[in-house]
Amino acid sequence: MTVNTGTTEDEDPYWFEKLFYRDIESWFSSDIACCDKCYDDFLENWPHAYAADKQAFQRSSIDMHSFYSGSRLQKYYTEEQFNKFVRELRCPICVAELSENIWPYTLPFDVVDDFEYIIEEIANLSNTTSFLLLNNKFAKQVHDAIIDLSNETVPMVIENYLYRARAKSSLYSHELHEFDFPPKNIVKEGRYNHAGIPALYVGSDPDTCFYELRETPCIIAEVKVTKYIKILDLTNTYEHYPNHSDLLNTLVYSALMSARQDDTGWYKPRYIFTRFISDCAKSAGFDAIQYPSTRKNGENYNIVLLNQDLSLDVSSKLIKLLDCDDGKMEEI
């Protein structure tokens, strides 16, 4: 732990730094993940941590006053002394002064070794020679893991209803085919599809669809998929894929899979790795990928159907339509 107090034993006979970290550890069972200064950097690298596990990361935030009041430090120090000594500690991540808030939080899996270096390598490859991703050792490991997962995944019928939104302005009718795979001549690059290769994105609930569509007034189709589908489920990896859950969770929590994409231009480097995963999944025989939503907090998820033989016309029943405007939803 970096510290530069210059404080003498007479001024601080109890060793403030040691007691401070002892209380962090015993209260939160975690190290500090970030402070106010490095909060944005943490979430840029681990965007899914913001909403995952019932907002465990957000709930871990604590300000220094509350920490003092709830900790055993108040037995040894007045709040004035606490404020003085705490300013002499440094954030273990960015070395800034600890002044306002800290986030004692540990990602709920073992991060792949040297992941900071790996993510940089992938970013460089994505920006220069993206078709050569498979030459990268980590990308090859992901490819092999997905082939492995395909061997242990059986096709299943999705029990829940799924939801597919379309902007009102782009709809010609309310027939089911309007909500189906889009025609390839209008398909832009998406998180899990190349330009010109149709994929069908559906959500676990109407709200997720609405937020994925950037809150555009829309019609949402509630559908029941009746065919068996082989799904690469990246939302519940401990249960489905215990042998690869650390690798998959590192991907899902990181910017490689869960970065938000806000621009609408052609240059979308953040979609490179997800499109790579999609190619691996298709080549391994998966029909679809289930993944957490980056737009809506909570347990919501999206499914992207990659296999165009599963068009809604042949695989699904339309249950009902919802008219969604300003976040209000009404059945049509």
Ligand SMILES: [Zn+2]
């Ligand atoms: Zn920091």
